Amino acid sequence: MEPKYIFVTGGVVSSLGKGIISASLACLLKARGYRVTIQKFDPYINIDPGTLNPYEHGECYVTTDGRETDLDLGHYERFTNVRTTKANNITTGRIYQNVIDKERRGDFLGKTVQIVPHITDEIKRNIKLLGNTGNYDFIITEIGGTVGDIESLPFLEAVRQLRWELEDNSLCIHLTYVPYLHAAKELKTKPTQHSVKKLQELGIQPDVLILRTEHDIPTSMRRKIAQFCNVSADAVIQSIDLPSIYEVPVAMHNQHLDDIILRKTGVTDADEPHMAPWLAFLDKMHNATETVRIGLVGKYVELQDAYKSINESLLQAATYCDHRLDLVFIHSEKINDSNAEEILSGMYGVIIAPGFGQRGIEGKFSALKWCREHDIPTFGICLGMQCMVIEFARNVLGLKDANSTEMNPSTAANVIDLMEEQKSISNLGGTMRLGAYECRLTPGSLAAKAYGSDSVSERHRHRFEFNSDYRVDFEKAGMACVGENPDTHLVEIVEIPGKRWFLGTQYHPEYTSTVLSPSPLFISFMRAAIAYATEKTTPVH
Numbered sequence: 001m002e003p004k005y006i007f008v009t010g011g012v013v014s015s016l017g018k019g020i021i022s023a024s025l026a027c028l029l030k031a032r033g034y035r036v037t038i039q040k041f042d043p044y045i046n047i048d049p050g051t052l053n054p055y056e057h058g059e060c061y062v063t064t065d066g067r068e069t070d071l072d073l074g075h076y077e078r079f080t081n082v083r084t085t086k087a088n089n090i091t092t093g094r095i096y097q098n099v100i101d102k103e104r105r106g107d108f109l110g111k112t113v114q115i116v117p118h119i120t121d122e123i124k125r126n127i128k129l130l131g132n133t134g135n136y137d138f139i140i141t142e143i144g145g146t147v148g149d150i151e152s153l154p155f156l157e158a159v160r161q162l163r164w165e166l167e168d169n170s171l172c173i174h175l176t177y178v179p180y181l182h183a184a185k186e187l188k189t190k191p192t193q194h195s196v197k198k199l200q201e202l203g204i205q206p207d208v209l210i211l212r213t214e215h216d217i218p219t220s221m222r223r224k225i226a227q228f229c230n231v232s233a234d235a236v237i238q239s240i241d242l243p244s245i246y247e248v249p250v251a252m253h254n255q256h257l258d259d260i261i262l263r264k265t266g267v268t269d270a271d272e273p274h275m276a277p278w279l280a281f282l283d284k285m286h287n288a289t290e291t292v293r294i295g296l297v298g299k300y301v302e303l304q305d306a307y308k309s310i311n312e313s314l315l316q317a318a319t320y321c322d323h324r325l326d327l328v329f330i331h332s333e334k335i336n337d338s339n340a341e342e343i344l345s346g347m348y349g350v351i352i353a354p355g356f357g358q359r360g361i362e363g364k365f366s367a368l369k370w371c372r373e374h375d376i377p378t379f380g381i382c383l384g385m386q387c388m389v390i391e392f393a394r395n396v397l398g399l400k401d402a403n404s405t406e407m408n409p410s411t412a413a414n415v416i417d418l419m420e421e422q423k424s425i426s427n428l429g430g431t432m433r434l435g436a437y438e439c440r441l442t443p444g445s446l447a448a449k450a451y452g453s454d455s456v457s458e459r460h461r462h463r464f465e466f467n468s469d470y471r472v473d474f475e476k477a478g479m480a481c482v483g484e485n486p487d488t489h490l491v492e493i494v495e496i497p498g499k500r501w502f503l504g505t506q507y508h509p510e511y512t513s514t515v516l517s518p519s520p521l522f523i524s525f526m527r528a529a530i531a532y533a534t535e536k537t538t539p540v541h
């Protein structure tokens with residue numbers, strides 16, 4: 001079958017959940033046996049979100065081929081189990097950079113380079129790139145931003161042109177917001193009408209409308225919207241707030257979103273979606289009665305999107321272990337040696353978060369010291385693993401000044417140091433050690449048992465590493481290096497054998513954890529936390 005292109009646009013306000021809707025549709029099409037991928041265009045000028053502060057943009061997600069991307073790509077992978085690549089996230093900055101590079105090479109043969117056609121052609125080329133691989137039946141392209149923004153105009157113009165070129169092999173889903181006015185006790189459709197008009201002014205007629213709402217939208221109101229917006233009545237779908245994002249695919253299927261998409265793109269021989277594994281996951285989520293409390297120590301506690309993939313990995317792991325997750329965010333700047341006990345003693349497992357820079361780092365050491373000494377299941381990720389190493393060096397090896405050269409370039413004990421290949425790099429954008437690398441695991445280690453394998457491939461985003469000059473000292477004192485890169489011997493995993501569960505990874509296992517294929521390491525950590533909770537709460541006779 002020829003590839004079908006589905007464009008997802010948004011109107012009225014931002015943060016409507018276009019990413020979740022796109023991911024839910026992809027989930028349903030995948031469950032019907034189609035090969036699906038989702039791509040996101042971000043209208044900002046940054047080449048990628050890698051240099052953005054989490055306060056601006058939430059978590060930076062990393063693809064296997066080493067692209068720093070928007071956190072929506074994490075949703076795409078979690079919902080579809082399909083790996084994304086650098087072709088799945090493109091920014092305005094990258095489009096312009098490509099066009100300007102071509103201009104400098106003389107590729108435009110003396111022509112004046114313009115937004116139309118050159119920028120729009122580059123956008124179209126990037127959209128079709130995925131379809132041209134022959135690997136996909138459906139390419140879902142999410143246009144970031146809100147209709148009416150200056151920034152998204154070239155993307156919408158490219159969509160208009162493509163819809164014309166692709167004819168029946170494309171369609172547009174427009175996501176809008178239907179506000180509820182409490183004073184009037186009424187849902188209001190006018191913003192949706194205006195938003196669709198705006199899209200029509202740009203030459204795009206949406207085929208499907210998805211209405212985000214906090215209240216049920218009556219059929220009569222949906223019919224009215226259909227009539228005003230030139231959309232068939234059955235293609236006006238509501239997306240009401242649900243307790244979990246993982247329920248959205250089911251809610252969309254119940255309103256026939258996938259049937260409508262197939263019908264409108266001329267696909268007639270589709271099987272019903274095979275949703276049994278997804279529904280089994282939801283059943284576990286709904287039926288769990290016991291709760292497991294996990295503390296996440298990080299410096300962005302007021303901004304939970306900063307740790308999105310970790311939150312979701314924990315939720316998936318807890319669900320598969322038939323527990324509800326009670327995730328407590330602990331501010332690393334507010335924890336110290338004197339209050340660690342009070343803050344942490346109610347936790348059955350503790351995660352030490354990734355991050356950059358000095359702020360909050362001492363709190364991570366205090367948390368780690370308390371967790372190590374009290375044998376709490378503890379999981380350090382990236383900077384969290386580096387902190388495990390530093391805390392151990394300070395308090396077990398007696399290297400009082402131990403640090404990462406990221407925090408103290410002149411430390412006497414640089415147990416975490418800048419990687420050799422990083423020493424000549426000055427640009428910050430896209431220059432970290434990024435993407436998937438192999439990690440060999442020591443047979444019999446906690447990590448090897450968790451994965452049930454002696455080799456794994458996981459994704460990275462860091463500049464600093466364990467300083468192997470200290471490896472023998474650590475191993476003698478009880479911190480084992482149980483995972484390493486087969487080519488460079490870079491230490492990827494440390495653990496303390498004999499503890500309940502005390503392990504740190506230089507890589508980010510949270511990026512690969514999906515609903516249908518949760519991370520074995522998170523599952524193992526969760527089992528340990530639940531076992532510890534059971535032990536702690538069972539009365540001794």
Ligand code: GLN
Nearest residue numbers: 354355382383462463464
């Ligand atoms: N700042 C550390 C480094 O660059 C850890 C990075 C991270 O946690 N992603 O090595």
